[in-house]
Amino acid sequence: MVTYYKAQTLADALEMLGRADVQGSALSGGTDLLVALSRQHDETPRLVVDLKGIKDPRGPMVVSDDGLHLGFELTMAQLADDPTARSWFPALTQAAGEVGSVAIRNRATVVGNICNASPASDTAPPLLVHGATVTIASMGGERTVPISSFFRSPRVTACARGEIVTGIDIPRPIPGTGSAYRRLTRRWGVDLITVSVAAAVHGDGRVLLGLGAVAPTPLLVELPAGLDLTDRAGLTTALDEALAVATPITDIRGGADYRSAMLRELAERAIQEVLESTRRSSDGRSVRS
Numbered sequence: 001m002v003t004y005y006k007a008q009t010l011a012d013a014l015e016m017l018g019r020a021d022v023q024g025s026a027l028s029g030g031t032d033l034l035v036a037l038s039r040q041h042d043e044t045p046r047l048v049v050d051l052k053g054i055k056d057p058r059g060p061m062v063v064s065d066d067g068l069h070l071g072f073e074l075t076m077a078q079l080a081d082d083p084t085a086r087s088w089f090p091a092l093t094q095a096a097g098e099v100g101s102v103a104i105r106n107r108a109t110v111v112g113n114i115c116n117a118s119p120a121s122d123t124a125p126p127l128l129v130h131g132a133t134v135t136i137a138s139m140g141g142e143r144t145v146p147i148s149s150f151f152r153s154p155r156v157t158a159c160a161r162g163e164i165v166t167g168i169d170i171p172r173p174i175p176g177t178g179s180a181y182r183r184l185t186r187r188w189g190v191d192l193i194t195v196s197v198a199a200a201v202h203g204d205g206r207v208l209l210g211l212g213a214v215a216p217t218p219l220l221v222e223l224p225a226g227l228d229l230t231d232r233a234g235l236t237t238a239l240d241e242a243l244a245v246a247t248p249i250t251d252i253r254g255g256a257d258y259r260s261a262m263l264r265e266l267a268e269r270a271i272q273e274v275l276e277s278t279r280r281s282s283d284g285r286s287v288r289s
């Protein structure tokens with residue numbers, strides 16, 4: 001039997017999960033958790049603490065000079081439609097806008113997406129390349145971890161028992177930064193990705209790639225500093241080396257070889273898209289000036 005509890009405050013939710021003597025889980029949009037609950041097995045939680053009754057007075061998302069704060073209630077649809085997020089973090093809003101179907105995006109939260117810790121999470125690769133941090137609360141207080149150390153293994157995160165993720169912070173990109181997200185899926189709206197890549201070219205020259213569904217957790221890799229992305233041969237060599245960390249498996253969504261080939265293709269396309277978008281925006285600036 002599963003006990004359901006609707007929390008009214010964060011403290012209430014933390015106390016309920018922290019004091020429980022059974023395995024408990026937070027419920028956000030429920031698009032993953034309800035599926036898990038329907039498949040009864042040893043890991044199925046015995047206590048579900050619903051967070052949907054808790055309202056952050058600051059709203060689901062906060063924009064500041066430092067960057068964006070994504071609250072635990074923020075849905076994929078809200079993120080995908082936000083103009084500031086679209087301008088600062090295009091890879092992330094592209095990813096959020098491609099999760100599932102409209103119905104799923106209206107329900108699914110970004111925090112739920114990372115807490116589910118699927119290697120095929122759509123928002124993980126863009127959050128990795130944009131240097132997000134995750135705030136985790138417990139009855140004892142709060143701590144912050146870089147998203148690069150949040151994913152431990154499939155379905156396992158840095159959250160300990162009784163802890164809740166209260167938000168994700170992403171630093172405001174420095175001028176000249178661009179990003180893009182490319183994904184491959186068998187069926188839009190109902191299936192997870194077969195493979196995905198987020199690319200970010202930062203204004204300070206760093207080129208980061210976030211890789212989805214090619215390892216037990218989403219991966220972050222960096223291309224060599226000073227690499228000329230328009231030099232085809234140099235980029236090919238750099239990608240050969242960087243993407244060697246991928247260890248794709250064969251499953252119902254695709255073979256390991258197919259995933260490797262598509263990873264390479266999507267990485268090139270995502271980088272190309274970033275270069276084109278930064279070229280367009282610098283052309284726009286010179287026309288206006």
Ligand SMILES: Cc1cc2nc3c(=O)[nH]c(=O)nc-3n(C[C@H](O)[C@H](O)[C@H](O)COP(=O)(O)OP(=O)(O)OC[C@H]3O[C@@H](n4cnc5c(N)ncnc54)[C@H](O)[C@@H]3O)c2cc1C
Binds near residue numbers: 034100115191
């Ligand atoms: C038809 C369908 C299509 C889908 N398509 C995609 C897709 O294209 N891409 C994709 O990435 N995903 C997809 N998903 C999976 C799912 O929609 C996403 O992972 C979603 O973002 C999960 O968010 P949620 O709010 O529904 O989380 P929930 O289901 O509420 O929770 C997910 C997990 O996170 C934990 N959790 C939730 N909130 C917190 C918190 N604040 N602190 C700690 N733990 C927490 C829960 O206990 C649970 O283990 C799909 C699901 C369905 C059913």
